[in-house]
Amino acid sequence: MADLKAIKTAVGELEEEQVLEMLNDFVATNPSEAEAQEVVAACQQGMAQVGELFESGEYFVGDLIFAGELLTEALDVLKPVIGAGSSEQKGTIVLGTVHGDLHDIGKNIFKSMSEAAGFEVIDLGIDQPVQAFVDKVKEVKPQIVGMSGVLTLALEAMKDTVDGLKEAGLRDDVKVIIGGNPVTKEACEHIGADAFTTNAAEGVKTCTAWVE
Numbered sequence: 001m002a003d004l005k006a007i008k009t010a011v012g013e014l015e016e017e018q019v020l021e022m023l024n025d026f027v028a029t030n031p032s033e034a035e036a037q038e039v040v041a042a043c044q045q046g047m048a049q050v051g052e053l054f055e056s057g058e059y060f061v062g063d064l065i066f067a068g069e070l071l072t073e074a075l076d077v078l079k080p081v082i083g084a085g086s087s088e089q090k091g092t093i094v095l096g097t098v099h100g101d102l103h104d105i106g107k108n109i110f111k112s113m114s115e116a117a118g119f120e121v122i123d124l125g126i127d128q129p130v131q132a133f134v135d136k137v138k139e140v141k142p143q144i145v146g147m148s149g150v151l152t153l154a155l156e157a158m159k160d161t162v163d164g165l166k167e168a169g170l171r172d173d174v175k176v177i178i179g180g181n182p183v184t185k186e187a188c189e190h191i192g193a194d195a196f197t198t199n200a201a202e203g204v205k206t207c208t209a210w211v212e
């Protein structure tokens with residue numbers, strides 16, 4: 001098993017070479033999906049550390065950008081082991097980062113895991129207006145809508161999006177799951193989503209239970 005503490009620290013300290021070396025070594029051990037998800041969680045904790053150092057003024061926006069690139073690379077290394085791969089088609093998820101928010105690493109992790117679990121994921125991308133969700137839901141009639149956001153202001157954007165689905169008469173046709181650092185039970189209720197999570201693997205479990 002990988003040294004989770006060392007991975008968290010190396011991500012937090014933006015030690016790119018060290019992170020990639022540890023992750024490549026880990027992938028070479030042919031780990032289980034559960035072990036891989038623990039490594040994803042360690043990377044997520046490392047990113048939280050980056051956030052704290054940014055808040056305390058030790059890191060700057062350039063460091064956030066570098067952290068984003070580092071984690072995207074890390075995810076590429078982990079992709080082959082974060083989902084076992086399923087040939088069965090479970091259902092369709094329309095996924096996007098809500099308007100005003102440019103963060104997409106967590107969304108991309110959820111996307112990879114959902115695809116590996118057998119979902120077709122239609123990824124709208126970042127900073128997506130309400131209408132983009134509404135139009136795509138009308139077009140592809142998914143079972144699930146996934147919204148991602150890590151800024152506090154993303155919570156209101158998620159509410160706008162659910163309201164938009166309601167106004168278009170589509171809300172009752174889909175389950176809505178929200179993910180990202182600031183989501184909570186209270187936020188979920190305020191937004192009018194069906195489920196929330198700060199853990200992509202848990203999100204995949206919820207979606208799987210909805211379609212089975």
Ligand code: B12
Nearest residue numbers: 051068102103104106146148151152179180181198200203
């Ligand atoms: C990397 C980073 C960036 C990168 C993003 C690169 C990218 N491609 O995403 C860049 C440089 C672009 C960036 C920009 C900014 N950032 Co920034 N950023 C971060 C940082 C360090 C990490 C985010 C991250 O990737 N985390 C790791 C992922 C894996 O975690 P996650 O998103 O929570 O995802 C997991 C789960 O939540 C879940 N999940 C996520 N989405 C979904 C969706 C569904 C449907 C499901 C089921 C699950 C799910 O699955 C994932 C895996 O388990 C955070 C710190 C933090 N604590 O999050 C700050 C942070 C989010 N940023 C912050 C800020 C302030 C900014 C800027 C305003 C900085 C600036 N002055 O310009 C801008 C805002 C730009 C914008 N409009 O969005 C603040 C937000 C404060 C707030 N309360 O709103 C934070 C918290 C840092 C801090 N502590 O101050 N940032």
